[in-house]
Amino acid sequence: MAESAVQLTGVTKRFGDLVAVDNIDLDISDGEFFSLLGPSGCGKTTTLRMIAGFEYPTSGSIKIHGREVGLEPPDVRPVNTVFQSYALFPHMNVRENVGFGLLMKKVESSEIAKRVERALDMVQLGRRADALPEQLSGGQQQRVALARALVNEPEVLLLDEPLGALDLKLRQAMQIELKELQERVGITFIYVTHDQEEALTMSDRLGVMHDGSLLQVGTPEDIYEHPRSRFVADFIGEINLLDGTVGSDGTVVLKGGYVLPLDHQIGAGAAVNVALRPEQLHLVLADDSDLIPPNASRLVGTVGRRVYFGESYYYEVTSEAGALDVRQENRPGLTLFEPGQRVAVHWDPSAAAMLEE
């Protein structure tokens, strides 16, 4: 395991009666791309601001490379921030913006010029060094903000929804660019976002926050495929949740009497949710049930609505166990199902996640 770059222990932040961040423990490794994901107001930005030094924790410890920094002002912390909507200095040109941090650190001016030039080349803005921020497009401002932070070679780079203000195409391009940049410079990135796709595609690991608590930390695959709570399951991607109870033999019994053999450590009699991703479900006509692989889990229902999404079809299937959304990838020769048809929904048992109520 790599050395830890940022370590939060029991960090809590209160604003009056409001608990913005509630007793968070988090360990981020050196060189990691770590995302904090959650809806607005979940405490992710407050957590980032505490690492940056704009807020002081009410209690708990914040360590950067082993050094306690929780109560230090921002200017002495070895971190830099890329702000939401950039916060470029409007009265300074690109070169002055990027060179600001080095100037403050009293780096020699010839050295500043060299490093600013290199940083601007890195974000492909070498030719706009004399432009004012307002003369740049959103994407270019974004790059300047990035260069302004990275030129200081911080131990940790903090990014607060940096792509939020960009349109979709540019955002996707910048996601790739950011990820490549991070791998190239090898600096630890802590990335705050409410966009689950962004978090999944870019991160080495991510943490999902809700109501000030850190609900789950793991790799994107881990979080997506094995959510440990209803909130995480619901927030990341789309998911079907079926109510069930754990039977005496350890199987899970759904409404309508469906019995699922599932691996779990939950005691008998407990109420659980069985979580199923729409794209991991398959459909066949109820009459063709013999086509289903023998070890697959299944239930029978009726097709409600069919929605066309271009790359896929969505079916709303109602069954005695509950409503299910099923996603069928659009490919040549696909059998379409019509509303009202009886169908069997089936899935590989490993696709189901168990969530305790």
Added chain:
Amino acid sequence: MTSTLAPEDEAPEERPPEGTEVIAHEGLEARAAIAERRRGFFLGLPAMVYLTLLFVFPFFIVGVYSFATRSATGSTRLSDWNIDSYVKLFDPLVVGIVWRSFWIALLTTVICLVVAYPFAYYIATRSRATRNVLLVFVMIPFWSNFLIRTYAWRFLLGSDGPIAQASEALGLGTIRVLFTPVAVAIGLIYGFLPFMILPLYAAIERMDWRLVEAARDLYADGWTAFRKVTLPLTKSGILAGSLLVFVPSFGAYVTPEILGGAKTVMLGSYVVRQFQQARNWPFGSALSIVIMVIMLAALVARQRGGAKEL
């Protein structure tokens, strides 16, 4: 569209496409634009008439008078046009008065700025409710008459006033403030401080504080972040406030009359004197024009500075 049908050697005529609806629509658009302009004109008309009749026209008269001749009896003859009044501006006495007015106004402006900035900063960084209360406090002096407030200072600064008494009681001897430039500056600062606070407040309140955070994040300490970010970004407020204090201080009449006494004559009083006691209207007019030009220059300088900053 129709050009494909036109013979090649003829320039295709710009003809509107068939159907009158489009033409009617264009007419409507043009008429709407005219109506819009007319509406704007009528809305501005009362103010324009007012300013033309009561400002531009009188100012023009002042301009004309400044080139007129003062007769031996003190009446003004609108003939024998000359620039004697402007030549007289270079009289050492006049230059002295202009110079005194200038430095008193400058001192007033600088002190107002130094006092008002921290206070405006304080107001702008309070909660919205607190801000409104504090702003009302700034405005309260305006609820009583300026003349009365200035006379109050005459009492405060006078030889029997509380300040003089206190200094005597403390054994510091008699201090004479009234009828000195210091008294005038005190009165001006007192009178014009709100004009400095309000634009500063407006500028600081508009500040994007994330920029200060960005500066702190980039290793600037609190003071440096203020100097490098907050101060330049509130320059518009500094300029506006300075102008609003400097301009009326430079031409002030009431305050120097009441607190300055005979020795501390400032431009405003000197102009009035030309029209009343001295009965030299052409010279009074020339002085007025000069004040006007200096103020206009300050305004233009501010516009230039403001434009650059934005």
